[in-house]
Amino acid sequence: AAWDKSSVVRVGQNKLFLVSGIDGERKLLFADKENCLVFALFLNDDHILIRGCKHGNFVVNRQGLKLYKIPAYVFPYFAVNSLGTRFAVYERRRSFLHELGEGSYDKMRVAVHSATDGKKLFEYKFSATNDENINDGQISLSAVGSTLYLNRPTGRISFSVQ
Numbered sequence: 001a002a003w004d005k006s007s008v009v010r011v012g013q014n015k016l017f018l019v020s021g022i023d024g025e026r027k028l029l030f031a032d033k034e035n036c037l038v039f040a041l042f043l044n045d046d047h048i049l050i051r052g053c054k055h056g057n058f059v060v061n062r063q064g065l066k067l068y069k070i071p072a073y074v075f076p077y078f079a080v081n082s083l084g085t086r087f088a089v090y091e092r093r094r095s096f097l098h099e100l101g102e103g104s105y106d107k108m109r110v111a112v113h114s115a116t117d118g119k120k121l122f123e124y125k126f127s128a129t130n131d132e133n134i135n136d137g138q139i140s141l142s143a144v145g146s147t148l149y150l151n152r153p154t155g156r157i158s159f160s161v162q
Contacts, residue, residue: 006062008040008048016040016050018062029064043115044084051076059118068118073109077136086121086145086161088112092134104130110139112148112161122148122161129153 006020014032019025029048032038036053043049043059047067051057056072070089077090093107105128112122128134131153138151141161148159 006042008042010038010040013037014053018048018064020062027062027064029060041078041080041087042084043080043087047084047115049078049087059115070113070118070120071111073111077139079139079141080115081141081145082143083145085115086112086141087115088139088141088148090136090139090150092128104128104132105134108134110148110150110159112141112145122159124148124150124159 006018008029009017009019011017014035015028016030016038017026018029020027029040030038030050030052032052032055034053038053039051041049046061047059048061049057049059056069058069059067061067073089073091075092078087079090080087089111091109091111092105093109094105108128109123109125111120113120133151140149141147146161148161150157150159
């Protein structure tokens, strides 16, 4: 993950460091005791989304201070608006019966959160069709985050976000 002249670097599978500026100063942001793959995404200059293992999803500032948690979305894809004020989540889940039968993803959800405090601003639940593309990149936000776009087999759907 990168923002301006900073980046988050994963060391091993479970440690995230913030590397800042030209001098490359490193600061430990997060270390998970579990040996699992952690993930980071800059929401804006001072808010970094971290997806840990048992810790779920949460946002820290540049000092590594936890600001807030968000729900532990399953198989998520995240999209951030260009101003860094909001982010969207595209969650792909299957119910138990669909999981056993290798059926479609019947517990899909998109949500939009405020990057400042994590407040959920919008949520839409749906079931994917058997032939629906559920890969990353199926959602996007307008520049100011007031519109969420969702790609579906029938076309692109837009939702107004308050």
